Amino acid sequence: MDKINRLRLEMKKEDIDIYIVPTSDPHQSEYVSDHWKGREYLSGFTGSAGTLLVEADKAILWTDGRYFIQAENELKNSEIKLYRMGEKKYPSLKRYIRDALKNQKKIGIYGKLISISEFEDWIKDIDSSYYNIDLDLIDRIWVDRPKKPRTELFIHEEIYSGESTRDKLKRLREYMVEKEEHIHIVSSLDEIAYLFNLRANDIVNNPVFISYAVINKKEAILFTDAKYDENILKYSEEEGFIIRDISEFDKYLENIRLKNIGLDPNKTNMWIKEKLKFNKILYKPEILTEFESIRNKVQIENMKKTHIFDGVAVIKTLNYIYKNIENNITEMDVSEKLREFRSKIEGFIEPSFDTIAAYGPNGAMMHYCADADSNSVLKRENLLLIDSGGQYLSGTTDITRTISLGKTSDEQIRDYTLVLKGMINLSRAKFMEKTSGSTLDILARNYLWNEGIDYKSGTGHGVGYLLSVHLGNQRISPNARNSRFKPGMVVTNEPGVYKEGKYGIRIENMLLVRESSMKSDDEFLEFETLTLCPFDKTLIDFNLLNNDEIDFIEKYHMRIRELMKDYLTDEEMALIW
């Protein structure tokens, strides 16, 4: 019997009408370890976002615009229906659940896999007899479920992080005093790794470790079952925190009484809230993510250096592709080459996400990742989209370039040029302090909209520092209303064109927000481009560019040549025209 029907048997036993399987772990991580990939196990859909809902007579997967094409393919041979998020004809997951509850259906979900905010948004004013959050039904049916990861901690030295844990704890406690918090609880793995300047390898592409943290006036406790040595213990004493086994977290929570507890309802799961019922919970934003979003001087210097070597690796890979195009190299060869060149860079740890090397029609799938079945051989035609990044001790990178492998159509050249214009004009923007990402978005999208083309995604996202490649609130998107830019933030700039069955184009640079030197009565900000890699000259229609845009490209390439001349061969240098 197939997995979904086995799940249905368990649902019957527990008298559950609807069981929900989110893409999540107990820390609401964006990328989860294999142990928590229940949605993928059940549905076969491999995207990084989506929620599966199973009923006796139907199964539905919700996912967003990035994954529409991919999900269609991966669900082709299953009973699961795809509900495209944001499209009118499909009810939202919330709507669907609210209606089901109206019809007296009983909902089951494992409380560790759902955030407080999302769950309470669903069930507000619903009688608790209509849901059960204690059931990990996936665990019952999952044959050979992967173990929870348990890797070795290492210290992210201050020469890389730029601020000691002791100082970060001091800042956090000042915040707690101001907000009248007695205890601050952290569930987000990124925030914990940031706070303690520790990293490990529990999640692929994201060097965090399974843990929780509790900070009060006197103590800072890190609950984890990661491995660590004497050296780490000594470090924890110096920095003023204690390490305890994660199995003690449960009991610790149960013993808290009558305290003001600060936590982030978006990053904390329902199970934790249950444990804290005898306390006053103060819902707080991800304060540590806010800390991390503003890079310090040391980090900024490190990021700038890192982008030189990361760019060198990408250029060497491009050169490899051009030279070997006749040798039947594949998308996966390209990913492999990128990793090979990056792994030679000092401080490289792993890719920051699964490389997207998408040839021709595959490029139209925003988050395509080649596997044995899909892996295409490159030919002297059409476009190759390469979106990749690295995790370095000195920061995280995220870069996309799209190149022509030979024959290109006028349509491809026009589309590439429009994407480039948008990318450049957003990079050149000057904007008032507190301008939101929803205001800036159209600077990148405008040129495509004028030709009736839209991309079904935001234009940019924040980037972690040796942490998740997606960070915080500083997004650029028509909906990024709370995204207010401040100096020291880092954001990507990645407009694109995606033509199903034909090709995909995306150009992505990372940008640093800084104060503008411009004379003004107001406070103005501007971007500094961190990513260093040339554009594909053969894809540009220079008639569509104005002088400012051409000037931007020339200065940008000049800067790249200057910074890379010692690391590239003449052949490779020639790619920077």
Place this chain on the structure above:
Amino acid sequence: MDKINRLRLEMKKEDIDIYIVPTSDPHQSEYVSDHWKGREYLSGFTGSAGTLLVEADKAILWTDGRYFIQAENELKNSEIKLYRMGEKKYPSLKRYIRDALKNQKKIGIYGKLISISEFEDWIKDIDSSYYNIDLDLIDRIWVDRPKKPRTELFIHEEIYSGESTRDKLKRLREYMVEKEEHIHIVSSLDEIAYLFNLRANDIVNNPVFISYAVINKKEAILFTDAKYDENILKYSEEEGFIIRDISEFDKYLENIRLKNIGLDPNKTNMWIKEKLKFNKILYKPEILTEFESIRNKVQIENMKKTHIFDGVAVIKTLNYIYKNIENNITEMDVSEKLREFRSKIEGFIEPSFDTIAAYGPNGAMMHYCADADSNSVLKRENLLLIDSGGQYLSGTTDITRTISLGKTSDEQIRDYTLVLKGMINLSRAKFMEKTSGSTLDILARNYLWNEGIDYKSGTGHGVGYLLSVHLGNQRISPNARNSRFKPGMVVTNEPGVYKEGKYGIRIENMLLVRESSMKSDDEFLEFETLTLCPFDKTLIDFNLLNNDEIDFIEKYHMRIRELMKDYLTDEEMALIW
């Protein structure tokens, strides 16, 4: 004793620590009749927006960026402090009130002058013993307070409105059924005038009449004390509504029991809510404003014709100015001329707001209006900013042009050109359905931001149809997040530069939202420019314009010449270069 101290005596009598005087009437109108100009009477500040707060030892006026300079001037010789809204160093009115309440201060405000939403936003979870909303203290101290207006109703014929009241009531009742409303209460004078296709002259520049309306399944009742004749009575019978004296409204509300009542908390005052306490109130958006925001075919055709003749009046005025510049004409002469030319147009009723004819430094005051003291004589130098509009049976206009009267500086030419670029590029935008005004704003602001210049206002606002010149939600501004554009909406496009003590530049066109003819997989919208009036060639630096912008100007002027050739003299035609 001065007015504010007389108010303080009354406050003492009533044991009130803080008395708040908003700029409002019982209908939450933006422009209020003289009877309700208590804030102006007390403070001397004549702007159209602002709230006065009086305490035993201080008096504070809050107003927004449009009025900072004007308020500074008008408050110069008073004890009243100006709190600039939106600037960090000043607490917001809400913040101020919340703090006062924390300190056990007792707040007084007249409940008819404050909307349900705003008041409840202030006092949420505050014990009612800390405020009193029954005191019209202004009335006690106001010597010779102007009477409430009482003007004559006239019918806005269907050839102008494009939809009968009977049909509008039908649409409204369909909405009420859907929302499970038993009774819908309307307080907004604009919405009432729109619904019943009636107008009068109770408020200067805004042809509405003091009234309330109540709609249920069977009845539609218009409560008003406006004057009307047999003809109107007959009309009301034909269209299916009843007219009753406004004095009966009070009693009518008190007799409502156990009903679902739909009303707009932003447009309905606290006094009404008190009367309805035995009912369930459903807070609804301004549904009738939404109806009005989408223009029908008849209205669109009327607006287009109206803008030809309105533009003719403006061009004739400009020509008059150029010819008489040596004759010591003043700002007020310009306003007078505009009215004179407009009054010759069929269907003209009155200006749609007090004309802003602002010469030189006066132009830096966004909402300046010349009076006997300020009235400047025009000279052969500097800039003249003219912002004006008309109320016509066939629609409402709002246009701004800035012209050079002689010598101009490079700075003025650059600023004018940057404003023009922004105005043009927003006019040319194509955008996805449901794009918000906060996304579009930067298309007009971008060119100024790139030079470190910002204007402290939104870029555009909706416009009524023989109603208030400010309508609804369809604003263009970094904060206009709920402003989603739909075909048939009308919005202004008015970027500007305001340099205190030097000059002001604003260029304003009205735009109609329509579906784009562009081929696309998505639904795209675009703007059609309604306003017809040339730009000042002597203020344009053509080196700063690209071909698209020059092309826009040429086509626009060509269109104006074609449409106006029969109505202008050769001399006037020559202004359309």
